[in-house]
Each structure stands twice: as structure tokens, then as C-alpha cells.
């Protein structure tokens with residue numbers, strides 16, 4: 078997605094003005110939040126599970142290059158072809174060339190955020206290949222020609238009536254119905270034909286196990302499995318942070334992923350793909366390809382602080398619990414990854430100059446960190462990106478560092494620091510403000526503040542004055 | 553939180569907002585400590601904890617201001633802070649802010665001494681009060697940092713529970729931020745205002761006469777929004793409320 082002209086303020090205002098967004102998101106997210114809480118009702122167990130999750134992923138990061146090499150070797154040994162892509166452009170080209178080789182002019186797709194990050198669908202369309210989204214949520218928004226609004230629930234912004242309308246309008250021959258069973262049946266009939274005829278299927282990867290060369294996919298609909306098992310060619314896409322050490326690491330990570338995402342103990346389908354169809358086997362693809370995407374991740378990896386974000390399991394819990402996300406929805410962020418984790422990684426993937434504003438979309442309340450299964454310090458990361466945005470030339474290592482540098486703001490904070498380190502001056506200014514009473518000029522921050530609130534009144538006597546006058550011991 | 557041993561005076565960190573806008577809250581908090589037999593000292597050189605600059609991406613300015621506090625509170629013994637947000641800043645973020653700086657140990661020693669006010673009252677002083685006020689129905693707003701950083705919400709609520717004529721009605725979304733977030737409220741005013749409005753509606757839905765909190769930032773945001781909306785909602789810092797209940801005639 079191109080972002081140069083992205084106006085975050087306008088996007089937020091538009092989202093806040095749309096009653097449907099508020100309604101659809103709050104309703105759906107309350108449900109997800111509740112299910113998560115119900116599953117993780119034992120605080121102690123959850124704490125130890127999260128500590129395990131964090132430790133496992135942190136260990137992966139401590140030996141990432143080595144594990145990726147091991148993953149590649151074991152995949153190749155199993156007959157899975159591994160491709161490396163530094164940029165999304167390269168990844169797109171790799172996918173296209175595999176599709177061309179097998180003569181596919183249509184590809185069935187399971188859910189994959191990395192493919193969104195790559196802008197794969199548009200690229201394929203421009204190159205004469207039809208991508209067909211088969212995850213129900215993705216199917217809906219593909220018909221509506223919209224990007225996903227949530228990491229795990231892409232069509233979260235649509236309610237049943239909207240889906241009914243989209244199906245009727247976009248699926249040839251589909252009657253108008255608000256019956257969920259019938260809506261499901263429409264999607265199923267449409268997709269079955271695609272599964273049957275597709276020459277290639279595409280999927281994401283939740284965990285890639287280095288020790289065994291296994292690709293693990295978690296899903297609830299079974300359509301993902303149709304994509305990976307029915308067509309003769311399967312292409313799996315992953316960001317390089319998805320590698321884990323061994324099979325034994327899977328149970329806790331899986332529990333954290335599904336529990337945090339949807340409050341499920343386990344998802345309905347867990348696919349472990351270790352090789353293409355072997356001699357004598359009756360099903361499965363003849364070819365399996367794994368595309369490993371960097372796209373800025375190795376830069377994140379090089380930063381000892383921000384690399385924490387690479388622990389992310391993409392469970393979406395931070396979105397579900399974010400008071401900003403719940404009100405504005407995913408589209409307002411103008412990026413593939415919305416919500417707290419999006420505000421942390423998007424400025425890193427697309428540059429602070431392009432997407433640095435996203436880091437401001439948080440009151441730093443910490444609700445995201447509280448639920449993150451791998452304990453990513455999201456608020457701390459947001460703070461760091463804000464500081465990188467203000468960095469002086471030569472400082473800062475995130476791409477576009479210093480892009481938000483504002484002289485006015487810098488001067489204001491420096492003046493503030495001066496006042497705060499000169500208590501007498503501070504007291505004098507406070508007294509002056511108190512004397513103005515409600516005649517304080519409403520400019521700058523005070524003007525913004527009073528758009529939605531009454532102005533705070535500076536007390537006639539400050540606490541410090543009263544301490545002196547009313548006999549509190551001071552020093 | 554770890555609780556520093558109680559010997560000698562208790563130093564009081566008033567917070568910049570109590571100093572400028574809510575001195576009654578600060579005075580009440582100190583009077584309660586005095587009432588409970590503590591020797592309270594208010595260092596005059598203190599000011600803001602530095603959080604606004606820290607959160608806005610100006611760590612250098614935040615450090616300058618932080619060192620002012622560290623110097624103002626030189627000495628030993630607990631530093632009590634009637635705000636979960638400022639307490640969290642002083643206790644947990646100062647060491648982070650100075651992680652790679654020569655002042656680290658001095659700052660860390662300061663942070664060790666910091667305790668949130670109600671946490672101190674309940675868990676160090678084991679405070680109990682005689683409630684002399686008339687029956688009242690209140691609701692409680694937790695600042696995000698009292699809830700998630702200092703973990704002092706429980707203490708505040710426990711104290712509230714000990715006031716026999718006070719009925720506490722909980723907010724349906726206590727876990728959700730009121731939208732203040734310091735500079736967030738002016739940097740992302742559209743979202744902040746939406747959050748504040750929802751919080752005010754949630755408070756109204758409880759039918760409580762008073763909303764109590766332990767953070768002057770939230771208090772200013774919530775009451776300011778309520779007034780702008782034309783609602784008659786009384787907001788008060790819990791310390792001020794308690795001081796009123798003890799002294800009711």
C-alpha cells in the first residue's frame with residue numbers, strides 16, 4: 078500500500094464520524110476480549126505461559142540467522158523449496174515466477190498478512206493472475222474491494238447486513254439473504270469450484286520449525302487446508318521472524334496464539350506441512366515452496382530494543398484491547414498492520430517519514446502490553462519511535478529518523494525543562510496564570526483541549542504556597 | 553511494589569497538577585498522613601515528574617527535569633506519590649530513562665524509595681478511618697498506570713471499602729483509559745475526546761454522585777469533559793474525599 082499522501086488526522090476524523098465503525102468494532106471486540114478472559118482465567122498460569130512465550134521467542138531472536146539457515150536446510154531436505162526475498166517486490170516476483178512455471182492463471186489463497194504487506198493481489202492482477210481469497214473474511218473484503226481492518230479478523234468492520242448486501246451485489250447469481258447459513262453456503266459453493274480447478278494455492282505460516290523443517294498453519298475454517306493440499310503447487314509466505322526452534326516449543330506458543338486471538342484452547346485446524354506429496358501418498362501438492370521475506374525485519378533485528386517487536390505472533394489481542402483501535406477501526410491506520418503492533422512496526426517497515434504519525438495514536442495506557450502473549454513492551458516501543466521521530470541529524474537508526482523533528486516543539490520542551498528546574502520561576506508563572514483566571518488566552522494546546530473540555534482553572538494558591546502558609550514541614 | 557521501611561519522615565511528591573490545579577487534593581493527602589502519625593515533609597524544589605516530555609519523544613528534556621526531582625528528594629525514607637501515573641514514572645521509568653547514563657545508580661536509588669500514596673496508606677500504614685459522612689454513592693476511575701504499572705488500584709478500592717457509609721458502584725469499563733494520556737489529549741484530540749466522552753457516559757450510567765480517582769490528570773480530563781457536555785458530575789481525588797469523610801461535622 079502506498080502511503081506518502083497518508084493523512085492520519087483526516088483518517089481518524091473520518092473513522093470517528095462513522096457510527097458504523099464504532100458499533101461494529103466495539104461489539105465484535107467485546108466478544109473477542111470476553112473469550113480471551115474466559116480462557117485465561119487463571120492469572121498465575123497465564124503469567125507463566127506468557128513468560129514461556131516471551132522466553133521462547135526471545136531465544137529464537139538470539140540465534141535468528143542460525144535458525145533460519147537450519148530451517149532452510151531442513152526444508153530443502155524435506156523437498157520444500159526455499160526462496161529468500163529482501164523486499165516485497167522480490168517476493169512478489171518469486172511468487173509470480175512459480176505461478177508462471179506451473180501455468181497457473183488463478184491462485185487460491187489462504188489468509189496471509191505477509192501477502193497483504195507485499196500487495197500481492199494487486200501485483201498478480203496486474204500480471205494476469207487471478208488471486209482468490211478463500212478465508213471467509215478475506216473473501217468478503219475482496220468482493221468489497223477493501224483491505225483488511227484487523228490482523229486475524231479481516232472483515233471485522235462488516236456486520237451481517239453489510240455482508241448480505243455485498244454477496245448479493247458481487248457474487249453472480251447470489252440471492253439476497255441475511256441468513257448466515259445461506260451466506261456461508263454461497264461462499265462455499267463459489268470457493269469449491271476454485272479449489273477444484275486451481276493449479277496453485279498460497280498460504281501464510283504461523284510457525285516454521287527449524288529443527289524439523291515443518292510449516293505450521295493455524296486456522297478455523299478448513300479453507301486454508303484446501304489451499305495447501307488440493308492444488309498441485311503450494312506456496313507458503315512468511316516473515317523471517319516466524320521461525321521457531323523445535324516442535325516442543327509449539328504447544329505453549331499455540332496456546333498463547335489461539336487463546337489471545339479468539340479465546341480458543343486450540344484452533345479447529347492445525348496443519349503441519351513437512352514435505353510435498355511423497356511417493357505412494359494419495360494427496361497433497363507435488364511442489365511446496367517457502368518464501369521468506371525480510372522487508373525491513375533485519376533492521377529491526379539489529380536494534381536491541383526494537384527487535385522485541387519481532388516476537389509478535391500476530392494474534393491481534395493488542396488490537397482487541399486498544400481503546401484507540403476499538404473506536405477508529407483498522408482502516409484509519411492506513412497500513413496493513415493496524416493497532417498498537419501496527420503503530421510499532423509500520424513506521425519501521427515503511428519509514429518514520431511515511432508512517433511515524435501512527436506512533437502518536439496511543440495514550441500509552443498499556444492495555445496492549447497487558448494482553449500481549451509474548452510481553453512485547455508496546456508502549457515503550459511507541460515512545461522510542463516518537464523519540465526517533467524527533468531525533469537530531471545523525472541520531473536515531475529507524476528509517477526516516479528525525480522526520481517529525483519540530484523546532485517549535487523542541488523549543489517548547491526546552492523552555493518547559495528550564496522552568497521545571499527553576500522552581501521560583503515556575504511559581505511566578507503559576508501565580509501569573511492564576512491571576513488571569515478564566516481569561517487565559519485559549520491558544521495552542523489549551524485551545525485544542527477546550528474543544529472538548531472546559532479549561533482547567535489554575536488554583537488561586539498553589540500547593541507549594543499552601544505548604545508554606547499552612548504549616549506543612551518543608552525543606 | 554516493594555515497600556521501603558518506614559523510619560523518619562515521609563517525603564511527599566505533590567505532582568505538578570496538584571500544585572497548579574488541585575492543591576486541595578495535595579493538602580488533604582498530606583493531612584491524612586499527618587493524621588496517621590507520619591511526619592510529612594514537602595520538598596519545595598520539586599516539580600513535574602517529566603512524563604510529558606518522556607512520552608512525547610524528548611527524553612533529554614525529561615532527564616533534565618527528572619534530575620531536578622532526584623535532587624529535591626535527596627535523603628532517605630519513602631517518597632509517596634498521590635498519582636499512579638507519576639508514581640509509575642518515578643519508580644519504573646526513571647531507571648529506564650537513565651539506563652545508559654552515569655547518574656543511573658543515583659536515580660535507581662531514588663526510584664527504590666517511591667511508593668504510590670494509597671499503596672503506602674494500606675500496605676505500609678494499614679490505615680483505617682472513621683467515616684463521619686452521610687451515605688453516598690460513588691464510582692471509581694482507575695488511572696491506567698495505577699491499574700497496570702503501580703498496581704495500586706486495589707489498595708485505593710480497599711480503603712474506599714472501609715468507609716462504612718460509602719457505596720461503591722463500579723464502572724462497566726474500568727479497564728479503559730479516559731483518553732487523557734498527557735500530551736496525547738492535545739496531540740490526538742479527536743480520539744482523546746471520544747474516549748473521554750465514553751468515560752463520562754460510563755460514569756453517568758452508574759448513577760453515582762461522585763467520581764473518585766487517584767490521578768489529577770484523569771480528574772481534570774473527566775470533569776472538564778463532563779462540564780463541557782453540560783453534565784453535573786462531581787469529581788474528586790480520593791485523598792480529598794477521605795479527608796472530608798473523616799472531618800465531617
Ligand code: SF4
Pocket residue numbers: 337388389390391392393394395396418445448449450451452453
Ligand atoms: S504485539 Fe503481542 S498482542 Fe499484538 S499481535 Fe503481536 S503478539 Fe499479539
